[in-house]
Amino acid sequence: MIRPLTYAAALLAVFLLSPACEREEIVDDLSSIPYDPKAYVMPELPYFFPEMPIPEDNPMTAEGVALGRYLFYDPILSADSSISCASCHRIDRAFADDQNFSTGIGGQQTMRNAPSLANVGFYQNGLFWDGRVKTLEELALHTIEDSQFMAHSLEELLEAFREHPDYPGRFRKAFGIGSRKEISKELTAKALAQFLRTLLSYRSxxxxxxxxxxxxxxxxxxxxxxxxxxxxxxxxxxxxxxxxxxxxxxxxxxxxxxxxxxxxxxxxxxxxxxxxxxxxxxxxxxxxxxxxxxxxxxxxxxxxxxxxxxxxxxxxxxxxxxxxxxxxxxxxxxxxxxxxxxxxxxxxxxxxxxxxxxxxxxxxxxxxxxxx
Amino acid sequence: MQFKVFSLILLLSVAISSCGDKTGKGDLAIQFLATYDGAPLVMLQEYPYNDTLDILFQKFNFYISNLTLLEEGSEKEREVLEIDFVEFDAIDDVAKAALGFVVLMEDLPAHSYKGLNLGLGVPAGLNATQESDYPDSHPLGKASHYWSGWGSYIFTMINGKVDSDDDGQFDDSSVLYHTGSDDSYRTKEIAHQFRVEEGETTTIVLEVDLHKLFLDTDGVHYIDIIANPATHDITNKTITNLVMDNFQNALYVVE
Incomplete structure (x- = not known):
């Protein structure tokens, strides 16, 4: 016969242990996931195209591009999870927007119309309509943080990635990180930039x-x-x-x-x-x-x-x-x-x-x- | 045997440590200044063109190429720069005009020189390439400076606007003097004694007077820019070549 005190202690133990068990489901160590990135093969462009500048510290891989593509379409990037990059850069509009002024989070109107991203990887002389950033990596982070666009704190976003069931593995496959903690804004920017560099229009x-x-x-x-x-x-x-x-x-x-x-x-x-x-x-x-x-x-x-x-x-x-x-x-x-x-x-x-x-x-x- | 090994290690150490060694080397900065009738050239500022017209400029830029230094005491020319792009488009006040545009050449042998040669424009070999052959960051990768209609880079770009009715509004005519094509390429030899000192940056100041680029063939009057607002006619390069001839004469060293 179980004494009441023992029974209460057992219940308490179950109560205390159950959240601990849930926490254990998030394994910080990612090293069991294979890291074997494949170089992304760009299509052969016509002779009259310039060479696309690829930053030495962000070589394109199939896994990096794939991660960037998920991020591009995922509203997790915005503070209220209401919009993704693709909300304003629509594929049916050549990755531009059909609104005079594109819509940021909370339905707020931005200052400008979202420009097309076709061939954006070739441009180094300033991006956005006003040239506020020089690289696609900067562009990616700026868009996430800017209060007009996605207004998301990068720290909060990185936490969301770290707790996400899918993204840690994708970051691991793309960049070889060993733990969730290593998911960083730099890697987020790199993945998005890699995807953007694949948007090539050359067959008109x-x-x-x-x-x-x-x-x-x-x-x-x-x-x-x-x-x-x-x-x-x-x-x-x-x-x-x-x-x-x-x-x-x-x-x-x-x-x-x-x-x-x-x-x-x-x-x-x-x-x-x-x-x-x-x-x-x-x-x-x-x-x-x-x-x-x-x-x-x-x-x-x-x-x-x-x-x-x-x-x-x-x-x-x-x-x-x-x-x-x-x-x-x-x-x-x-x-x-x-x-x-x-x-x-x-x-x-x-x-x-x-x-x-x-x-x-x-x-x-x-x-x-x-x-x- | 031990001595040989030691000597080899010593030699290798010296060889490795000399990588990146700047001993006996210095830098040369060429500071380009743009003026207009001797006054600092500032974009969007009004200047008298002739007795009846005023002009302002939005762009003045050009390519320099094949820069060589003439060594003192010999006939040797040392090539130090293949191509670069000089632009004054962002100069919007006198202070910036005084700084001009600097082209820096690093790690040149410390030596005395008696002058320099440079090309004005893009030499034929490079002019046979096109902007898509280079990354955007390369001087020749500028889409804005390759003119497919001519199959040439734009050697000099002068964009301005004219006030011909003296109303203070520069909306009467545009000036688009863009030079290019192989026969517009010019070279300039500048006699100037200087020394590249070890561990130091030697500066040479070259000044170009933009107004002089518009001198007509008589060398006194200025080109009629109302009748000839642009130099885009591939079949008529009279003004293009005149501007480049003038450029040769309008560029000089500031002692």
């Missing part, structure tokens, strides 16, 4: 037609070819014969951007403080940089509406009307922004050429899609 009609050494008519329609001439035409010697000359800034190269920060005349400004959004000026604090924004690539531009940093234009027609007007006057309006005549036919032709930059295969790429 523009690519085949513009760079193939065969006859252009093999690829382009008559309208597209007329548009291409408007896009790239030189000379522009006679000021009475101005032309669109889109390629001055959206270069007729693989990346379709000069990768610069310029003021394209969206707002009138006599002084720096007149700009509703300071752009690069908020980063550099230089007067000449106010109202300047990153020149975006025009790859997949057909699918990345709305346009400009604030998404003010819903259609490509509106964009062309803006440039044709010469934009608003301001003290640092870029010299390339000048009025030019644009007939309805010109507009249709230019848009036809712009649409040739759509890479349909990019949108179907399984390795870019949500893994959950």
């Amino acid at each position: 009609k523009y690519d085949y037609g513009n760079w193939d050494r065969g006859p252009e008519t093999q690829f382009f329609s008559e309208s597209e070819l007329r548009g291409k001439i408007l896009y790239t035409t030189e000379p522009v010697i006679d000021p009475s014969d101005p032309h669109p000359g889109c390629s001055h800034c959206h270069h007729n190269t693989a990346l379709l951007t000069s990768n610069e920060f310029l003021n394209n005349g969206l707002d009138p400004a006599l002084e720096p403080e007149d700009f509703p959004d300071p752009g690069l000026g908020a980063v550099t604090k230089k007067n000449i940089d106010y109202g300047r924004f990153k020149v975006p690539s025009l790859r997949n531009v057909e699918r990345t509406a709305p346009y400009m940093h604030d998404g003010r234009f819903q259609t490509l027609e509106q964009v062309l009307d803006h440039y044709s007007s010469g934009g608003h006057s301001s003290y640092n309006l870029d010299v390339n922004i000048m009025p030019f005549p644009l007939s309805e036919q010109d507009k249709q032709d230019l848009i036809a050429f712009l649409k040739s930059m759509t890479d349909e295969i990019f949108f179907q790429e399984n390795s870019y899609k949500n893994p959950f």
Whole structure:
């Protein structure tokens, strides 16, 4: 017969031990999980693409890219677990957003429209519309921490990873960590950056037609070819014969951007403080940089509406009307922004050429899609 | 035998320790300053172009290449730099203009030199490449400075805006003087006595007067930038070549 005191002691022991048993389920040591990373094999890009800069301390592995892909699509990155990177960078929009101003946590509106991430791995001259960070690793952490975007404390996020049933193993497979404690913000950034570097768009009609050494008519329609001439035409010697000359800034190269920060005349400004959004000026604090924004690539531009940093234009027609007007006057309006005549036919032709930059295969790429 | 082994170890030690040794070496800094009629060049600042026009600039940058030092006491030229990019685009006040843009060459032999040679633009061999051949961080990896229409890098880029009606608004015309193509490449020899001292950085100051790049063929008047606002015509490189000729003459050492 069990005495009441013994019975109570046994119950107490069970009570005290049970949470301890639950704690034991989280094994800190990860060394039993195999660590055998395989080098990530980038697709062979056409000859006219530059070499992508890969940081020496973040070589790409299949496991690192896989982890980055999970992180990209996981709302665990945001403070209230409401949004993931993919909430604003949607694959059906070439990893851009369809909102004028993208939505951060708690439904708050951010300052800007999320730009496309296609080929983002090639850019080193400042990322975000205002060039606030230089590397994809910095970009990843900035997006997680910034109060406008995901507003998540990195320490809290790392704790969530460490207690997660799946991520510790994935970090182990990607980076060879020995324990959950070794999950760090640096590794989180590296994984996300690795995935972002895989987002490659290079299979549009523009690519085949513009760079193939065969006859252009093999690829382009008559309208597209007329548009291409408007896009790239030189000379522009006679000021009475101005032309669109889109390629001055959206270069007729693989990346379709000069990768610069310029003021394209969206707002009138006599002084720096007149700009509703300071752009690069908020980063550099230089007067000449106010109202300047990153020149975006025009790859997949057909699918990345709305346009400009604030998404003010819903259609490509509106964009062309803006440039044709010469934009608003301001003290640092870029010299390339000048009025030019644009007939309805010109507009249709230019848009036809712009649409040739759509890479349909990019949108179907399984390795870019949500893994959950 | 023991002595031989000891000697070998000693030699190896000396060889290993001399890796990265800077003995007998110094650095050379070339400080480029940009002026406009002798005044510091500041972006977005107004300058008189001629009797009727005012101008401001948004960009002034150029490539330098094949920089060699002429050794004192011999005919030997020491190549110290293949290519670099000099830009004044971010200079927005006089203080920054006074600092200019510095190109630093490290670990050059300490020696006396009587001058230097440099190329203005991108030499033909490199100009046959294109920006996609280089990473973004390389001077030749700048998408903004490869002009596919010409199959050439943009050797010098001068972007400005003009006020021709004296209303204080620089919205009357743009100036886009971009030079390029192999026949626009120029070289400049600068006689200047200097010495690279061991363990020190020697500085040479080179100044370029931007206004002089616009001199017309008579060397007195300035190019009509209203009639010729841009130099993008691949079939007509008259102004392109004139600007590069002027560049040769507008670059000099500040003693």
